[in-house]
Amino acid sequence: MGRLSDLFNRKQRNVLNVYCTAGFPDLGSTIPVMQAIQESGADIIELGMPYSDPLADGPVIQASSSVALQNGMTLEVLFDQLRVMRANIHVPVILMGYMNPVMQFGFERFCRKASEVGVDGVILPDLPEFEFENEYGPIIKKHGLDAIFLVTPETSEDRVRKLDALSSGFLYAVSSSSITGSDKNMDEVGSYLKRLHGYGLKNPILVGFGIRDKTTFDQACTNAHGAIIGTAFIQAISGPANDLSAIPAFIKNIIGT
Amino acid sequence: MINTYQHPDERGYYGVFGGAFIPEMLHRNVEELQERYLQIMGEASFQKELQELLSDYVGRPTPLYLAVRLSRKYGTNIYLKREDLCHTGAHKINNTIGQILLAERLGKKRIIAETGAGQHGVATATVCALKGVECVVFMGEKDIQRQAPNVARMKMLGAKVVPATSGSKTLKDATNEAIRDWINHPGDTHYIIGSVVGPHPYPDMVARFQSVISAEIRKQLKEKTGSELPTHVLACVGGGSNAAGAFFHFLDEPTVEIIAIEAAGHGVDSGMSAATTQLGLPGILHGSKSLLMQTPDGQVVEPHSISAGLDYPGIGPMHAHLYASGRGTFLSATDEEALDAAFELARLEGIIPALETAHALAILKKRKFKEQDRLVFSLSGRGDKDMSTYMTAGAERMDKNDHHSY
Ligand SMILES: Cc1ncc(COP(=O)(O)O)c(C=O)c1O
Numbered sequence: 001m002g003r004l005s006d007l008f009n010r011k012q013r014n015v016l017n018v019y020c021t022a023g024f025p026d027l028g029s030t031i032p033v034m035q036a037i038q039e040s041g042a043d044i045i046e047l048g049m050p051y052s053d054p055l056a057d058g059p060v061i062q063a064s065s066s067v068a069l070q071n072g073m074t075l076e077v078l079f080d081q082l083r084v085m086r087a088n089i090h091v092p093v094i095l096m097g098y099m100n101p102v103m104q105f106g107f108e109r110f111c112r113k114a115s116e117v118g119v120d121g122v123i124l125p126d127l128p129e130f131e132f133e134n135e136y137g138p139i140i141k142k143h144g145l146d147a148i149f150l151v152t153p154e155t156s157e158d159r160v161r162k163l164d165a166l167s168s169g170f171l172y173a174v175s176s177s178s179i180t181g182s183d184k185n186m187d188e189v190g191s192y193l194k195r196l197h198g199y200g201l202k203n204p205i206l207v208g209f210g211i212r213d214k215t216t217f218d219q220a221c222t223n224a225h226g227a228i229i230g231t232a233f234i235q236a237i238s239g240p241a242n243d244l245s246a247i248p249a250f251i252k253n254i255i256g257t
Numbered sequence: 258m259i260n261t262y263q264h265p266d267e268r269g270y271y272g273v274f275g276g277a278f279i280p281e282m283l284h285r286n287v288e289e290l291q292e293r294y295l296q297i298m299g300e301a302s303f304q305k306e307l308q309e310l311l312s313d314y315v316g317r318p319t320p321l322y323l324a325v326r327l328s329r330k331y332g333t334n335i336y337l338k339r340e341d342l343c344h345t346g347a348h349k350i351n352n353t354i355g356q357i358l359l360a361e362r363l364g365k366k367r368i369i370a371e372t373g374a375g376q377h378g379v380a381t382a383t384v385c386a387l388k389g390v391e392c393v394v395f396m397g398e399k400d401i402q403r404q405a406p407n408v409a410r411m412k413m414l415g416a417k418v419v420p421a422t423s424g425s426k427t428l429k430d431a432t433n434e435a436i437r438d439w440i441n442h443p444g445d446t447h448y449i450i451g452s453v454v455g456p457h458p459y460p461d462m463v464a465r466f467q468s469v470i471s472a473e474i475r476k477q478l479k480e481k482t483g484s485e486l487p488t489h490v491l492a493c494v495g496g497g498s499n500a501a502g503a504f505f506h507f508l509d510e511p512t513v514e515i516i517a518i519e520a521a522g523h524g525v526d527s528g529m530s531a532a533t534t535q536l537g538l539p540g541i542l543h544g545s546k547s548l549l550m551q552t553p554d555g556q557v558v559e560p561h562s563i564s565a566g567l568d569y570p571g572i573g574p575m576h577a578h579l580y581a582s583g584r585g586t587f588l589s590a591t592d593e594e595a596l597d598a599a600f601e602l603a604r605l606e607g608i609i610p611a612l613e614t615a616h617a618l619a620i621l622k623k624r625k626f627k628e629q630d631r632l633v634f635s636l637s638g639r640g641d642k643d644m645s646t647y648m649t650a651g652a653e654r655m656d657k658n659d660h661h662s663y
Contacts (some may be wrong), residue, residue: 051555053433053557055279055280055437058282105554115289125281126280127278128279133275149281154282155284179282
């Protein structure tokens with residue numbers, strides 16, 4: 001497969017994945033925000049497809065989704081914006097979102113479009129593994145996309161192994177059972193990540209939920225291949241001026257360059 | 258039985274609807290329920306405690322009442338299954354009593370719930386008080402305003418009422434907040450969902466707890482008429498729990514027509530409606546695949562109904578299957594038609610129904626029944642909580658002394 005496996009072949013430590021919501025803060029912000037994330041040194045971009053009822057998200061990402069929807073973001077608009085993405089964006093790009101809008105768009109059509117514009121993988125947190133194996137997974141694979149599953153500290157070893165087997169690209173380790181944007185006890189997270197590491201999984205592990213600054217990023221990276229920052233990034237670009245100039249400083253501070 | 262409308266398959270599917278579309282953060286909680294609900298509900302000690310509480314605390318069996326004047330007016334035979342006489346004033350407690358006993362056996366220390374009209378919130382707060390368990394109820398900010406008496410009841414019963422301020426600030430958003438809370442509290446918390454919605458096993462579990470309604474109807478009808486079977490069973494549908502309970506033991510009786518009534522709001526095509534089967538498409542909300550009111554882009558549409566308990570953009574997967582398979586007849590009633598029906602029942606029978614229930618009764622004006630038909634309505638709740646709406650939206654009707662026109 002493509003960009004994600006290339007990335008992890010090249011880099012096994014301190015991989016930074018930054019989450020942003022498509023169409024936030026302005027409808028036209030999608031590509032400029034992605035560009036700024038890439039230019040500032042992040043390794044992966046996770047692009048959130050806004051949804052009216054994002055069950056797994058806290059208030060900050062919920063609010064960014066509502067703003068994006070009010071701005072007029074839809075999957076049609078998004079794929080139109082992403083048509084030119086690969087002219088300038090070279091890092092792996094993953095689409096993250098809930099099943100309902102994807103189903104309405106047409107699941108196969110969604111995968112085809114994603115693949116056409118150069119998206120590398122998808123995270124669909126409310127797609128269960130049974131339906132994945134029997135219906136949706138083969139379509140994702142057919143279009144050459146990586147499917148990334150989430151695991152949590154509550155996920156049993158057997159299940160972690162199963163979700164690892166179904167995933168490609170990387171495995172998304174949710175730092176503790178919570179919605180996005182919650183604070184974490186990083187010591188507990190450390191022992192959970194060591195446990196995951198001990199399983200000898202086939203996929204690299206990125207840690208998400210509760211990573212907000214250099215300290216928490218470094219802590220997460222001691223026991224994983226890298227980490228994902230979402231809520232804190234959305235907050236950083238939620239200033240009154242919708243100012244994207246905050247992006248370089250925010251990201252450089254985290255990766256320490 | 259191999260082919261039944263009563264239960265989903267082992268993955269929670271009624272036909273193509275149902276399942277458990279949940280993020281991994283909920284997996285353990287939901288899996289624990291899937292693995293244990295049938296076993297726990299089957300235990301003799303569970304059944305004994307449940308039956309005792311249903312009879313001594315809830316007040317079951319509820320009466321099946323032949324509404325004489327209403328029957329005469331519509332030239333047919335109308336029986337009302339008086340769920341409004343349950344403790345706390347609606348069918349909702351049939352489910353909360355069952356789930357609190359289940360939660361106890363799962364060792365849960367904290368209960369959360371969502372509520373629309375506040376009836377489910379009150380029924381949950383009540384059983385938590387009964388068992389001395391911490392209770393947090395999520396309720397849309399808009400519903401907190403229109404159902405003030407129920408908010409006060411929940412608080413008096415010791416529950417914490419948390420306003421849901423996201424989205425449309427109604428039942429859908431309260432449900433989102435409850436699910437988010439459950440994600441944040443794995444282990445110690447049980448979520449008592451208030452209708453036949455949510456991820457498997459909730460629709461089946463809630464339907465089983467509510468099925469006592471139709472089990473009693475069969476017995477009572479046999480005593481009164483010599484036959485266990487009505488010709489029609491009718492109920493309003495928000496998520497569909499009172500309907501699931503009233504339909505349950507008739508679903509596999511092909512001679513019984515199943516009629517579900519949804520809230521049309523200002524009218525099905527007005528853009529201010531909650532008639533899910535008329536306006537919805539297959540979609541996923543709150544962990545199950547069902548019919549869902551949504552934009553072409555798959556964003557959930559904010560519904561409208563005068564009744565907070567029907568103001569929901571989805572419908573339980575059992576009902577989506579009843580609709581899609583043709584087993585059920587789905588009709589709707591507007592805000593105004595429901596108000597008319599509520600005043601009609603008050604003045605003909607001396608029963609003030611909940612606004613939700615009034616939607617079901619409104620169908621009498623819209624569909625003709627035969628003289629020999631035996632209709633059973635689920636009288637899902639009483640109207641105390643709706644008095645302020647009846648006094649404002651129904652003000653004109655209030656002041657008319659028009660007994661004779663009914
Ligand atoms: C009296 C009454 N009937 C009906 C409903 C609708 O719920 P369901 O469709 O689950 O019975 C409610 C919900 O609050 C209610 O309070």
